[in-house]
Structure formats: structure tokens, C-alpha cells
Amino acid sequence: MQDKVDISSKWISRGYHKTLVLRLVGLSRSTYYYHLKHPVSALNHRGGHPTTASTCTNDGRFVSNEQVKEWLCELIFAEGEYYGYHKLTWALRRKYQLIINKKKVYRLCKELDILKPQRKLKAKHPRRLARNHEITSSNRLWEIDLKYGYITGENRFFYILPIIDVFDRVIVDYHIGLNCNAQDAARTVQAAMFKRQVYGTDDLVIRSDNGPQFISHHFDESCIKFGVEHERIPCRTPNKNAHIESFNAILEGECLSKHEFQSYAEAYDTVSQFIKDYNAVRIHSSLKYHTPNEAYHLLQQKSLKIQSVRV
Structure with a gap:
């Protein structure tokens, strides 16, 4: 597609009529103008912020994602067996004062394989609670x-x-x-x-x-x-x-x-x-x-x- 845009631009710059060039190349006007505004490098960029290895708290401290994962597991076992990632997000904000959005919580839950539909995967090995020794x-x-x-x-x-x-x-x-x-x-x-x-x-x-x-x-x-x-x-x-x-x-x-x-x-x-x-x-x-x-x-x-x- 970008090759067609480049060829069209080349012939148009030489004085040929734009409509004729685009018809011969097989390119619509809207596609041609869109690719002029959005080069290949921009089209290939997916956007969004890169993933981070830590999460900030309300008082400015940084907590590693591994610690957040541990807190997620504790929340699920303690109180949130039926929580989705939306409720887990609010629970993390309330209990640990994290500045975190639901998309990051979803990603961490997915890495842990504890999203709500999969949470029934408990127990090939039943949990053994610590007993007195x-x-x-x-x-x-x-x-x-x-x-x-x-x-x-x-x-x-x-x-x-x-x-x-x-x-x-x-x-x-x-x-x-x-x-x-x-x-x-x-x-x-x-x-x-x-x-x-x-x-x-x-x-x-x-x-x-x-x-x-x-x-x-x-x-x-x-x-x-x-x-x-x-x-x-x-x-x-x-x-x-x-x-x-x-x-x-x-x-x-x-x-x-x-x-x-x-x-x-x-x-x-x-x-x-x-x-x-x-x-x-x-x-x-x-x-x-x-x-x-x-x-x-x-x-x-x-x-x-x-x-x-x-x-």
C-alpha cells in the first residue's frame, strides 16, 4: 500500500492530474490522503504507554509488580473469591493506597491466571493450611x-x-x-x-x-x-x-x-x-x-x- 502511495506522489509531483494517477494506480483518494497523514512508522506504532515494573502509591513510594501480584492473591483468598478485576482494582486502591488502573490489574491477573472465569482452577493439589508444630x-x-x-x-x-x-x-x-x-x-x-x-x-x-x-x-x-x-x-x-x-x-x-x-x-x-x-x-x-x-x-x-x- 505504501508503495502505491509513493508512486502516486511521485507522478502527481511531476504535474499529472491527481484523479488520473490514483485511478491508474488503483488507489482511492481517501486512502491516499490517509497514508500521507500517517506514514508507515506511525501506522506500525500501536500507541499506549509501555508496561512498567512497578506501581506508585499515594505517598510517592514505588511498589514492584511482584508485590502487587502477591497482594492480589491475598485479596482473592481472603475476601475476593468472586471479585473481577474491576473490584480488585478498587480493593488495591483502598487497602494499599496504590495508584493503579483496571487495565494494569487485568494484565497482572492474566499473568497470574486468576481472572474470574479461570478461578475455578483451584485444586489439583488441595491447599494445606499451616498447622501447629x-x-x-x-x-x-x-x-x-x-x-x-x-x-x-x-x-x-x-x-x-x-x-x-x-x-x-x-x-x-x-x-x-x-x-x-x-x-x-x-x-x-x-x-x-x-x-x-x-x-x-x-x-x-x-x-x-x-x-x-x-x-x-x-x-x-x-x-x-x-x-x-x-x-x-x-x-x-x-x-x-x-x-x-x-x-x-x-x-x-x-x-x-x-x-x-x-x-x-x-x-x-x-x-x-x-x-x-x-x-x-x-x-x-x-x-x-x-x-x-x-x-x-x-x-x-x-x-x-x-x-x-x-x-
């Missing part, structure tokens, strides 16, 4: 949760997914990346089990919240494959995941808030070193003032006795 040894209950960091120099978020043993307080393994999906969470669990040599046992429970990484079929299927029981805490009960929440608070207060990262590489190195120091240097009163690594090795040798943990 009394933990008396290592490798019985691990907690996992997602933490967000911000890279100022690149204006984007990165994600930290640590796993803590609630008895000996060791961060058994962790994932740091610019993305964190169900596959990353499953790989981190598998790596942690390999480190502790508990692969294939039936005694280990891993506890999470209702984030999108943990409600996915892939994560549940992976836990079944690994021989680990996965349980999720009820919505709005972070105290059920207290140990990993406490670690994430320490990570925020003593590491993330004290650095203004200029690159992902800098953020990765800093956070990795902090986790290593947490395991090897930081002492805990609950471990009789040993570091987590020391406590784990002493517990394995039966040289240390600490109180059981009730969760």
Missing part, C-alpha cells in the same frame, strides 16, 4: 518468603528468596535475581535439600505465604516430587511465618536500607555476603549465643541442646 531438631520445618530490593542506578527491583531452618536459624539456601517465579522457588528448595542431604525424606515441611510463586501448580508438584510437604499460612497471619519474616526485617534494616545499589552485580554481591555473614558471624541468643552455622554443626554432633520451637 513443635520442632525439636533441624530439617523438620523450613520457612520461605520473598523479599524485594531496589537498584537505584538501574531503576528496577531485584528479588531475594531465602529459606530458613526454624530450629537452627541457618539460611539453608537462597535465590537472588531480577525475576523470581515458581521455577526459581522450586530450584531453591531442591538446592537446599541437596545441601542438607534430606532429599527424598518425608519428615520435612516447608512453609510459605500465599505469594504467586507458592500457589502455583509447578511449586506444589515439585514439592511432591521432592518428598517435602508444603503448607501455606492463612492470609494476614505473618506471625505464622515469623522466623523468615524476622530474617527479612534484619536483611532490610542492616543491609538493604544502608546501600544505594548502582547495579545488579553490586546488589547481588552485597546481599550474598550479608547472608554468608548472617550464617557464619551473627550470634543468636536462642542458639545460646552461637552462630547458626556453629549451632547446626554442634546439634549434629549432639554437643548442643536448645529449646524446642513452637510454631
Whole structure:
């Protein structure tokens, strides 16, 4: 079509009658004038704003889309089982003071596959609610949760997914990346089990919240494959995941808030070193003032006795 417009313009510019040229080329006047006003580059531009990786709040803070997705999942499980994306938009504005429109909520819901017609896809794997435990040894209950960091120099978020043993307080393994999906969470669990040599046992429970990484079929299927029981805490009960929440608070207060990262590489190195120091240097009163690594090795040798943990 653009070729015909170019040919027509060429002959018209040489003085030939416009009506005759357009009739010979086979182009209507309206099409010819439209293409003159809208060149190919403009026609190929679909318009609209590019998608963003974060959402702004009323007080000017930026929240990552992964956090918004987690809030969407919590809203659906807690109160919005029959909400469409319009109501979810208003719920996000009311509860979390987000400046967000329904189109973005629709897109995030579509990425999570939780739009209303698909919401019946619950349960190939029924949800196991967190129950009370009394933990008396290592490798019985691990907690996992997602933490967000911000890279100022690149204006984007990165994600930290640590796993803590609630008895000996060791961060058994962790994932740091610019993305964190169900596959990353499953790989981190598998790596942690390999480190502790508990692969294939039936005694280990891993506890999470209702984030999108943990409600996915892939994560549940992976836990079944690994021989680990996965349980999720009820919505709005972070105290059920207290140990990993406490670690994430320490990570925020003593590491993330004290650095203004200029690159992902800098953020990765800093956070990795902090986790290593947490395991090897930081002492805990609950471990009789040993570091987590020391406590784990002493517990394995039966040289240390600490109180059981009730969760």
C-alpha cells in the first residue's frame, strides 16, 4: 500500500492530474490522503504507554509488580473469591493506597491466571493450611518468603528468596535475581535439600505465604516430587511465618536500607555476603549465643541442646 502511495506522489509531483494517477494506480483518494497523514512508522506504532515494573502509591513510594501480584492473591483468598478485576482494582486502591488502573490489574491477573472465569482452577493439589508444630531438631520445618530490593542506578527491583531452618536459624539456601517465579522457588528448595542431604525424606515441611510463586501448580508438584510437604499460612497471619519474616526485617534494616545499589552485580554481591555473614558471624541468643552455622554443626554432633520451637 505504501508503495502505491509513493508512486502516486511521485507522478502527481511531476504535474499529472491527481484523479488520473490514483485511478491508474488503483488507489482511492481517501486512502491516499490517509497514508500521507500517517506514514508507515506511525501506522506500525500501536500507541499506549509501555508496561512498567512497578506501581506508585499515594505517598510517592514505588511498589514492584511482584508485590502487587502477591497482594492480589491475598485479596482473592481472603475476601475476593468472586471479585473481577474491576473490584480488585478498587480493593488495591483502598487497602494499599496504590495508584493503579483496571487495565494494569487485568494484565497482572492474566499473568497470574486468576481472572474470574479461570478461578475455578483451584485444586489439583488441595491447599494445606499451616498447622501447629513443635520442632525439636533441624530439617523438620523450613520457612520461605520473598523479599524485594531496589537498584537505584538501574531503576528496577531485584528479588531475594531465602529459606530458613526454624530450629537452627541457618539460611539453608537462597535465590537472588531480577525475576523470581515458581521455577526459581522450586530450584531453591531442591538446592537446599541437596545441601542438607534430606532429599527424598518425608519428615520435612516447608512453609510459605500465599505469594504467586507458592500457589502455583509447578511449586506444589515439585514439592511432591521432592518428598517435602508444603503448607501455606492463612492470609494476614505473618506471625505464622515469623522466623523468615524476622530474617527479612534484619536483611532490610542492616543491609538493604544502608546501600544505594548502582547495579545488579553490586546488589547481588552485597546481599550474598550479608547472608554468608548472617550464617557464619551473627550470634543468636536462642542458639545460646552461637552462630547458626556453629549451632547446626554442634546439634549434629549432639554437643548442643536448645529449646524446642513452637510454631
